[in-house]
Amino acid sequence: MIDPAFVRMMAQYNTWQNNQLKPVLEAMDHDDLIRDRGAFFGSILATANHLLWGDTIWMSRFDPSVEAPAVTGARSTDLHPTITSWSADRFRMDGKIRFWADGLRALDLKGDLTWFSGTMDCNMTTPVASSIVHFFNHQTHHRGQIHAMLTAAGQKAPVSDLLFMPKDA
Template sequence: MARYNLWQNQNLVAAAEALSPAARAEERGAFFGSIAGTFSHLLWADLAWMSRFEAGEAPACGVTGSAALFADWEAFKAQRAETDARILAWAHALGVAELASDLAWYSGTLGRDVTRALGLCVAHFFNHQTHHRGQIHAMLTAAGARPGDTDLFVMPEDVGR
């Protein structure tokens, strides 16, 4: 799933490059507003989860500020690529036994401490990415961009290797 994440983020970012900055920022009725806002939220969430998985620093804002966190497109692309490489390295090092352990963190969204199985959190992490990339894909298509394939079975073998 980390390889798929990398592949699809590259796919959607490349498709979004065909749009003007105004088209990426245009309000489209999605939960995070625009293509750019949804990309920003997704990167924010990936960084938040990676901070939990690796016991590192979380993004400076909460979910309500996530759509505006990465407003500069070039900076977003650089951070997206860096984060995807980080996710890939983390996933390659993750062991099966670790997935059965618990992960504990403070959830700003829920306003309380949470403990869940790491395996469930990892499944949520990748599912969340797919959910929001689906929204981005729909907005890109409606805006006239043409993302590439998204089917897992057609992912090139060399992605992320």
């Protein structure tokens, strides 16, 4: 299904995307970041928080050295009250994702992953490879929502096409 090169490419893409988003978000007024824009999670900051929460919970499942978020999924949109604290945590998580991806071997992508899902209130088991694909798909989905909200807010949303990712991103 996937191989370590795919995981490394998607980890690089994640970092590239977030590095483009951070300066746009950091330049915005706080009220603009928390304004309800009619998206699933409401605001840009709430969506960015949920995305970071999702990355953290998945990384805690993939890599035992990563701690699960201190808040539940129901509070995922409240992870950080400001874009400054979000940005610092986002930077750290992106580094952890890259480090994890760089260390993966083909064997690590085999087998199943089992965890307790607070959302479903039960144990879940899925193939590791499918879980990793979901992890990256979740990122892309919510960054797309942020992109749309930025555009609607009159901001210049960054380039998101994977094919345009610089080699050194």
